[in-house]
Amino acid sequence: MRPINKTVLTAIAATGFMAAPALAACENITLGSAISLTGKYATNGVHAKNGYEYAIQKLKDAGGIKVGDKCYNFNVIYYDDESKGDRGATLAERLINQDKVQYMLGPYSSGLTKAIAPVTEKYKIPMVEAEGASRSLFNKGRKYLFAVLSTSEQYLASAITLAAEKAKASGKALGDVKVAIAVENDPFSLDIRAGVLDDSKKQGMKVVIDEKLPRDLSDMSAILTKVKLLKPDVLVISGHSKGAATGVRQIGEMNIDVPMIAMTHCEAADVTGKFPKASEGILCSTQWAETLAYKDDLMGTAAEYEQGFKAAFPEYKNKTVPYQVAQASAAVQVFADAFTRAGSLDKDKIRDALAATDLATFYGQIKFAEAGNNIAKPMVLRQIQGGKYNVVAPSKFASHKLDWPRKAK
Template identity: 35%
Template sequence: MRALAPLISVLLLAVACTGSDRDDGFDGTVRLGAALSETGGFAAEGEDSRQGYDTWVRWVNEEYGGIRIGDARYRAEIVYYDDESNPDRAAELVQQLIDDDDVDFLLGPYSSGLTRAASAVAEANGVIMVEGNGAADTLFDRGFRNLFLVATIATDYTRSGIEALAAQGAQTAIIVHEDTPFATSVAGGARHHLEANDVEVLALEAYPEGVADVSDLVARLGEFDPDVFVGGGHYNDAVLFLRSAQELGIRTDAMLITVGPSNPQLVDDLGVSVNGVLGPTQWEPAMAYEGSYFGSAADYADYYESLWGERPVYQAASSTAAALALHLAIEAAGSLEFDDVREALQELDVETFYGPIRFDDRGVNVAKPMGTVQVQDGQIVVVAPTAAATGELVYPAR
């Protein structure tokens, strides 16, 4: 049955995106491929990412009129496989997308670990991959020519939040992070930004990937009693940290956790214990970003909600932006040739609903700053940077 999955995905998307009639005036098809987590530890984020990609597919086919290459218009399709949240499986499936499914380009998986594995295969085969959810700095230290990231790099995830907390008087912090490329990059960046803002780092500790109990780590908060706790990981880690803190009755003046606070699901899962918690965000519907494609951030959020019945989290918006960047590069190149599209990506400079996109020589979007949100009375409020803020930072939060 696994071999049938990509074919089923393509057929379902073709029907969803172009109606029941295949003779719809398109001159051909641009086929993209993505290994995404439908199962395993990243299943929640994988679903958000897939909905983000599918939002672009629906929009480009139904609203925009297809990818325009010269005078021709091409239908967009995406072939998906479940990478099972496993890097080895992701690498295997990307090779399958290239060899068996004959995709034109690749979109990235969720997480830096999976992106590392998948992009290595893409690079070895000379196939372009554009992604929005693998932000570890080490991904872009390998000299790859075919990997492009629309999101803000991991070392800057906590910058605006730390600057805001320091301005409010925070003086000490501890950092606890998952021992993965993304979380390690976030932690290294957090340490740099804390020290740059004269906040003393009392401890920096890593824990193994996939742990189910962090109570011992959280208990150490009581020993250090820092002003700020920085937690680096993914959604499941945020749930573990906050549940353990609640059970142990421990709360710092500020908790800044990399993934989770920007997702409304966290409030649904944990209730009032989330109030006051801070988190970085690549994007929020309230941000004042706007472009010629999808309109404003709020317009994009409304369109996304019309398709999926829920507001988009930033992982979804990052995925849509990745697909959009590739789409715009194809149109600028007027070609599906890798060299032409790669050059167009390197020259891309565009304002979008997601923010500005402009890649440096590494393939990193250096134009977009990172935002910070805080959960206030169950609502997600942008509190930093000042230019993007929709509310005031509450500090201390305990």
């Protein structure tokens, strides 16, 4: 029996050796990510993870990532940070020291990114993140942190630019344009406020109301009464989904008649579903929309990306794909592009290649400033028109015209 056994073994080994190069044509590059799979950020953490995984699969299907004359696939080690900053930092240490991860994908939210960035910076590990927008992430002189999304102070600043355009068109002096601001008292919303204040100042506009909303907001009629008296030309509201819901509801109840109203978190608060009449004409900011005219070779157009993603993740079938998913995919694309251009797996060469990124993606143009934030992609404003979110600004990528002035009811 022995000889036969040996022959069989040899045969198996031979087929194995011959098949191996054909099957495992690409080797793996291991990335690491601590992400919120449970806890308060779980919903969006899962969105981000799905976005990463979709892009990785697409890259694999397209034949892998070319680095020099070899090809590679991404493979991510995920750990659940339970939406807690200290846990995120510990897990980042573990990824780097125990799992020997050389490249990181970001977590969800500015807070978690803030917790992890010092760790990746300490070990000089390049991290591309897609879900932390706070501008405080990018004023610490970090060299290994890159973000594909627009920073938070840009969220509603584009509304000020738009108001300036409209004022010029209607022959109104910019000094006479009045701005009202109502934002929540938290780091994210205060960034938004700073951006709006900066831009209003640059344009020479007058800020007539500048109030902070409380954390447990359920009534903002006091601010809206002032809006009625002072008649601003732009009203900016940002207070997560409760701010959007309360704002839209009371704007309807009190017949607030401001030519331009801009806010964040319209989708999360489902204002079109809850307040179809009152939400008409309101401007909502977003990082990305599937109707935008962006495209690349891997994903196709923004619309094609959405369809492809829905086919791969059927649980999104009956809703619009959130931008948190799209920007996560874009982060993976940025990494792949950097590997190809660097032609090496050395993490410092990758960092330099990341810093030199100038990439057109389905998510928008990506080009990093010295500080690591993306300066090439503008924030998008969508106006609620007939219950639909239509892109109206920036005008270059707009699919619809802005309805201005907004009419109450």
